[in-house]
Amino acid sequence: MIKWLKVLHYIGSLMMLFGGYLLLFTQTSQQIDGMMVVASLIGLGLLMMAPYPVALVIEWSHRQQKQQQITIKKTQTNTLDKVQPNESQDK
Known part of the structure; x- marks a missing residue:
């Protein structure tokens, strides 16, 4: 499109x-x-x-949202990896 x-x-x-x-x-x-x-x-x-710049902005915003979701998932997995070894050492 x-x-x-x-x-x-x-x-x-x-x-x-x-x-x-x-x-x-x-x-x-x-x-x-x-x-x-x-x-x-x-x-x-x-x-x-007129429609082309609007479509580019919409496409850009969708890419930003996907990148932000990927970054959040990576951050969550990194923090979980850091938390889990410490919990096992406490036990």
Whole structure:
């Protein structure tokens, strides 16, 4: 799913850049039809770009949670290993 969002992100970037190019460097934006094309390219480009960073943050947070759980389990097993030999020496 991330791959598709990445492709959509790049397509959206190209659409936005092309819309910006039309707006700044051509006379297309001086006519009503041109205004609609430029606004549509920029707007749709931004909409297509938006989900990818959100998906990356969600993926990152899931990885952080998994790493934190692994770290907690390792810490618990290390403390149990340290506690168990001491208890056997007391007996």
